[in-house]
Amino acid sequence: MKKQLAAVGITAMIALSGCGAQSDDASSTAATAPSSSQGSSSQDSSTTGSGGSMGMEHNGSPEVPANLKEAANPKFKVGNKALIEADHMPGMKGAVGTITGAYDTTAYVVTYTPTTGGEPVKHHKWVIQQEIQGAGDEPFPTGASVVLEADHMPGMKGASATIESAERTTVYMLDYTPTTGGEPVKNHKWVTESELTAPK
Structure with a gap:
């Protein structure tokens, strides 16, 4: 009988030990897993995987860096209309x-x-x-730590950042009225050429 009780006790200890390890693993995973980016541009601040800026007040200044060169042959010229495929802000995707x-x-x-x-x-x-x-002139590599001078959103200028990816492209600043209604957005920075199509 004593042997049986001892066996039951050891079995229980092993089971409890297994649960503890599983719980620690789960806690560790939860602690290290990246937080969801839905909900910000982005970022985009509540964050959004598409841009990290949902829920944030956008800075609509027309000013651009002094050393930024105008595109020599952009697909969409200043004054052109374009259909926005990007989803950086609420009501952006599908807006003209x-x-x-x-x-x-x-x-x-x-x-x-x-x-x-x-x-x-x-x-x-x-x-x-x-x-x-x-x-x-040289692009930053993926993973590089940088300090932002951009002032698109509150708390962005002077913030420490990590480069996730880079793309050599034409970027556009544009005005649009959100599909969700509300006030027009002026001088949104930035949308890349691949995020725009000709209006239907």
């Missing part, structure tokens, strides 16, 4: 925009921590070469 600027540069997807506090903004699209502190 008017191009207010076209520039050739390197565009980056970044994750950054706002200087105003709060959770990191993941997968923000886009920050361009000329909006990164100390940037030269």
